[in-house]
Structures are given as C-alpha cells and as structure tokens.
Amino acid sequence: MTESPHFGDLLCSAIDRVGAPACVGIDPVHERLPVSVRNGPGVEPDHVRAFCLGVLETIAGIVPVVKPQSACFERFGAAGVAVLADVIARARDLGFIVILDVKRGDIGSTAAHYAAAAASTGAHAVTVNAYMGESAVRPFLEAGLGVYILVRTSNPDSDEIQAPRLQSGETVAQHLAGFVSRLGAEMVGFTGLSSVGAVVGATKSAADGKALRKCMPAAPVLVPGVGVQGGTVEQVRPLVRPGATSPGRLGMLVNAGRSVLYEPPGPGEAWEDAVARAARQFAADCAGLAAQ
C-alpha cells in the first residue's frame, strides 16, 4: 500500500476550508476558448495550456476541487497529454484537490498501469468504470488514489444499462452503489467518509438519489450534470448525507464545467473576470447545500 493521505479526509478538509462542496470541470475545447487565447502564441495545445492555467489562477480559493477531463487533452495526442500534466501540477501548487476524470476500467496489471499513469501526474483521485469488477478498482486504491466509481450517469440513455431491475429487486445502479459501499468499508477515514466514492448525475438525483445514498452512506459522491446539462444544485439534495456537521461531511461534490469555463464576459469584462464571477455564484449555490 501507500503513504498517501486518506483521500476522503483530505477532500473533506479542503471543502471545509472553502465552505462549498464545489468542483469545476476543466474541459477545454479549442473552439470555445476566448478569442484572445486562441490568437495567442503557439498551436492548439499551447492555447489549451494557457487557458487552463488562467482558469486555475482565477478560481483558486473560490472552489476547492478541479476535475480535468482527460479526453479534452488526449485528443491532441502526446502534446495534449503533456499539457494535462502541466495543468495538474499547477492545480496542486495552487492548493486544489485534483480529480482526474479518466473513467478508466481495466483489470490487473493493465489497471495498475493506468493507476501509475494517473498517480504520476499528482492527481488525488480518478473516476473509474467498474463494469469489470473489483479488480478494475483496487489498483487505483493501491496506488494511493481516491476513486469515484460510475454508478448513475446523467445522460438519458444511461437508463438502458443502469436502470433495469435485478431479481434481487435493486436496479443495476443500486447494485453498483452496494459494490461501492462494500469496497469502501475498509477505507473510511476519521471524517466518516470513505476514499471509495461514486459518480451520480444531477439529473438522476431527484428520482434515484435517496435510494442510492442509502446503499452507500460513507461514499463521497461526485455529481456532474449541473449547469448546461440541465441539472440544478438543488436537485442533488437527496444525495446529501443526513446529519452532516460541515460542508465537507455532506459527502457531496457538485461539478460544473462549461457553465463556469465559458461564461460570456459582460461589456468590457475580461474573460477571467467572467469565469471568477461564474465560479463565485456556483460556489455560493453549492454552499447553500450545507444550510440544510
């Protein structure tokens, strides 16, 4: 095993420091970058680097966590992967908790390679697809990373795979939530949060959140789908851990990506100021979850 600090506890204290269970997804898409950045020196990956570093400087201290989307960097090949490493390194320097959104799902030595790749960037946690079972998850934990296992995703067509009911009566997603809980039981920290978390889409939380939370009481939950995907911060309330005594102990982390990154600047406003404004509003919304 490893000397890494406990992910659940680390996350909890980072959220408590800022007061908001808010995460900004770093999903850079070249066509959407501010014109001044797109016209800057270098080629596309250089513009992506400049934008991401600018975003990180801007939102530091406003939100505690960032979630870089690996695909947005991988699409530029090796150059993009180098930019991703720079972005994660800078995020750590600025004090963010970093969840690397890779959704990897392979087993044994292959999973260990993915875990080594993620750990070497300095990320604190990764998103994981557990369709292949426990051996798709353990190597990440053994590398000292926290994990967020896909349980219930926000896209409408996820129902075909995640919503069918098993003969036990639980849905496939609830079965996965039970798996998260079982795997995470041995990794619960002093804050009561495990290092084995779950991804549950905001748009599914209103209907399914309460039952899923019951299946996995100690899991930190990452909730994408807020903002442009149509979910609201209020929708995620069923996923809050009952009786939590601090924002970090809610066991929640709400993610917004495009609605922060691409907030249109007002007249005469710099893009960084628009991003800061959107991040502050988003963090305030998320902080509201703690006010029961």
Next chain:
Amino acid sequence: MTESPHFGDLLCSAIDRVGAPACVGIDPVHERLPVSVRNGPGVEPDHVRAFCLGVLETIAGIVPVVKPQSACFERFGAAGVAVLADVIARARDLGFIVILDVKRGDIGSTAAHYAAAAASTGAHAVTVNAYMGESAVRPFLEAGLGVYILVRTSNPDSDEIQAPRLQSGETVAQHLAGFVSRLGAEMVGFTGLSSVGAVVGATKSAADGKALRKCMPAAPVLVPGVGVQGGTVEQVRPLVRPGATSPGRLGMLVNAGRSVLYEPPGPGEAWEDAVARAARQFAADCAGLAAQ
C-alpha cells in the same frame, strides 16, 4: 458519418487472407522486455518502441490483427503516447488491422474527443465500455471506427457485476449482448458481420458463450484471456458463428498477448525467433477453429 471502409468486412477479409482469427496483444512491460532491448539506447519508452516495432516486423503475415494496450504506453506519460502512435502507424504500414485497447467509456462530446484521439492514430477499432449507454458508443462509430463493447470479461471477480440476473431473466452480460446486437443491426456489412462487436473472455466462453452468441449473431467477438490467463483456444468454440463459410466469418478473434510476446527463447534462439515461433503456433491453433 464517414468514408471509412466497413470495419466488419475489413476484418473479415484480413482474417481470410491469413487464414486464422488470431490477434496478438501488444502489451509491452519494460521489466519483461528482452535484456538486449532493455540495454539498448535511450530511456524506457525508447526500449518499448524498439520492442514493439520488432514484434510487429516479426509477426507480420502470421497474424492479421494486433491489439495495442493503451495503458502500457500511457504509463510513460506523453512520451509513451507518442510511442503508441508510432507503433500503430507501423502496424498499419505492415498491413495489420489495429484494435486499440482503450476501454474508454464516456458520453457525448467527451466520447467524441476520445474517438478523435483514437481515429487520429489510424486505429481501425477500439474497445469501449458501454456502462453509460448508447451515447458512450456512437461517437466512435461516427468517427469511422469499429467498436468492441465489453460484455463478459475473463477475470473471476467480473461475476459480481456481469452475472446477476435481471427480472427479464437475462444476465447483465446478456443484456449488454442484446445492446450490442441492437446497436450493430444498422451496421452489418456484406460479410454478415457488424462493425459493432463484443469482448467476451475465453474463460467465460465455455459456460456463457453459446447464450451470448445467440444474443448477438452478427457481432465480431474479441476473446482475450487465452494463454497466461488460463483460457484455451478450444474454449472459445461456443462463440463461433454457426455455419460460417470462412475463418473471417466465424465472427471470432482470439487474442493472446504475453504468451506470444514473452515466449522464452530456446538455447541460442533470438527473441524475435521465439516470438515468431509462438505466434505461428497460436495462429495454427486459431486456424483450427475454422476446421470445425
């Protein structure tokens, strides 16, 4: 959509040309490389490049398909990703069909980024995790790639997620196989094979293969787990498409990785000769599947 040739047909003709539904997994692990390669010029990713290019030269014409494992390259960061691109380019030049084993599973624009990344390497197909549903698969098809969707994997602990029975009576894996068939129905080529395939582990084929094949009659199936993972070529027979008239139309592709790549050389034998010998034996075993 795209101008790419139909993956199912392309695969079929490549297999027929060689006569064996055999795929070699390119899973380079530095510690396992021949000493002469490890002591060669450069650093670890350079050794991996030299080994992989040597393997490709050696097995060209013996097996029709190779499956590079992305994780083995990603673990070296940007340098490894650059090596992977070189390996795929060389494999294409040598006439291989290339299945990039990435097991990505994300949706919408994120999946489109992964698809763009894979397509830009020149790979013909990718492995995909469909836990998130149809929108995790379509972007790859739209990029002109064939897909192999994870249905039933060879590791023992996959049972916890893939084996439970739904209220419909089918297992989760059979449900996924039905999903493969539904998605692939609109992409069946003149050979009768679809461009939407499935991954079914060899060790699960004896028990589950026949039922899974019935759920997805047109799917090309990729079968890992033969060799060091304990599966045999004979075990995969239940997955063969009944009445197939050529090796390509069996709808099968058996994968062996480590048992070919790391075949120990005999006294005085070069490592390349050992690899060629193991590849020839493996191809002959796979060709036997056609001789019912």
